[in-house]
Amino acid sequence: MRKNNRPNVDCILCSVRDDDKNIKNLKIYQDDIAFICLNLYPYNPGHLLIVPHRHIKSFRELDKKEALHITRLIQGVQNLMEDVLNSKGFNIGINEGPNSGASIDHLHYHLVPRYPNELGFIDIMSETRVVIEGLDSIMKRLKERISDYVNNDFFKEYK
């Protein structure tokens, strides 16, 4: 059902990367290697996708620079989420290949923040309209703060 609702573009993540005006853009960060956007169908409030610019299908196609850079991005966003969303745990993962549950053919990492009292969040987010508003509000909060967590100094320490 979700697939039928998807906009008619070759690749939704390439469209997000390129700021295609025909799609809802939930991007909170972009640099010359990767970008970060909210998942339109969040498992939890703050569920993000971390995406290499290159349209590659497999984790094994990442080069060393991309792999290190994206790992560092994820670490920075974990710090951001702890502070801004008060998340206490994380699920980080990749779905790859036809039997994995992957629904987008462009490699991306899921970063799902976990909360001590998720029932409360789910209650709040249970109505579709509220979910959409929730996405915009969470996007704004993360976008406002991400440059405090993911910046040149933060990457410098890593190299």
Ligand SMILES: [Zn+2]
């Ligand atoms: Zn793509």
